[in-house]
Amino acid sequence: MKLEVRGISKRYGGKVAVENVSFTAESGEAFALLGGNGAGKTTTLRMILGIVERDTGDIQLDGTDVRGMHFRFGYLPEERGLYPKARVVDQLVYLGKLKGMSKSEAKSAVDYWLERLDMSEYANKRLEALSKGNQQKIQFVAALIHDPPCIILDEPFSGLDPINSELLRSIVQELVNQNKILILSSHRMDYIEDLCGRICILKNGTEVLCGNISEIKKSYPRTTVKIRTEHDIEPELVQIGAQVLESKRNGYLIKIKDATHAREILKRLAHLDISVDHFEIVEPSLHQIYLDRMGR
Numbered sequence: 001m002k003l004e005v006r007g008i009s010k011r012y013g014g015k016v017a018v019e020n021v022s023f024t025a026e027s028g029e030a031f032a033l034l035g036g037n038g039a040g041k042t043t044t045l046r047m048i049l050g051i052v053e054r055d056t057g058d059i060q061l062d063g064t065d066v067r068g069m070h071f072r073f074g075y076l077p078e079e080r081g082l083y084p085k086a087r088v089v090d091q092l093v094y095l096g097k098l099k100g101m102s103k104s105e106a107k108s109a110v111d112y113w114l115e116r117l118d119m120s121e122y123a124n125k126r127l128e129a130l131s132k133g134n135q136q137k138i139q140f141v142a143a144l145i146h147d148p149p150c151i152i153l154d155e156p157f158s159g160l161d162p163i164n165s166e167l168l169r170s171i172v173q174e175l176v177n178q179n180k181i182l183i184l185s186s187h188r189m190d191y192i193e194d195l196c197g198r199i200c201i202l203k204n205g206t207e208v209l210c211g212n213i214s215e216i217k218k219s220y221p222r223t224t225v226k227i228r229t230e231h232d233i234e235p236e237l238v239q240i241g242a243q244v245l246e247s248k249r250n251g252y253l254i255k256i257k258d259a260t261h262a263r264e265i266l267k268r269l270a271h272l273d274i275s276v277d278h279f280e281i282v283e284p285s286l287h288q289i290y291l292d293r294m295g296r
């Protein structure tokens, strides 16, 4: 399955929210929309879902316009939208029925997902009695209940503790392995790097970088070096023109000019008789690429 987004734009009054954004998301691969606050991620996701009407452009699922296909999508909205006073199980079953499931199908899907998310004990509680993170897990269930082929998750990891973030990450990976289309927006670069094949970075509503993460990384100059040593070599690194990106107990991540610069640094450390356990020119992380593209 393939979701193709071509040249979509949206303005509010005269203000651009999204301008001429295009990308393709395929089943069996997670796709991420990245960008700072107000970059246009939520508006883009909502145009895919038909919640926000697009001004221009096409959105097709396997060659057919997505309008009217809302039952094929599952959506975790950024601002959570369930009923605070209703019991968890009742509203999830209701949402499943709205998406075309029978009551018993919806009930077994709810049981399954509550169990998977370690939430069965909350089934009969009112939503408002749950913590914020647990309410978010319920909203995640609401997105998955009808087993949609396309799943759109807006900031799925925000507000979750490390164990629950990891649980959601592993379920997202499982859904990708089941050949679903996953589209997420997130500020968690480590998870995005782990989960996604392709990304699109937005800034002020327009694309600044789109493509396959491995290809993007390969196309980037290799100017990052990982050094493992027990010595404090920061002054020497700075003196020889390296930028220290990270300084940890047993090593450094530095930015260099080029391969010649790396050799100079290695020679200098040897000359100073500083023992280095590991010296490696590495690919930039998605986090570094993101900062670079955002002009930081």
Ligand SMILES: Nc1ncnc2c1ncn2[C@@H]1O[C@H](COP(=O)(O)OP(=O)(O)OP(=O)(O)O)[C@@H](O)[C@H]1O
Residues within 6 Å of the ligand: 012, 016, 017, 018, 035, 036, 037, 038, 039, 040, 041, 042, 043, 044, 078
């Ligand atoms: N309903 C609306 N009316 C007017 N302006 C809007 C509306 N929705 C979004 N915008 C504007 O469109 C731009 C993009 O907003 P959007 O919510 O898509 O960004 P985002 O990338 O999801 O940001 P965040 O990471 O903060 O959630 C912003 O300038 C926002 O103020």
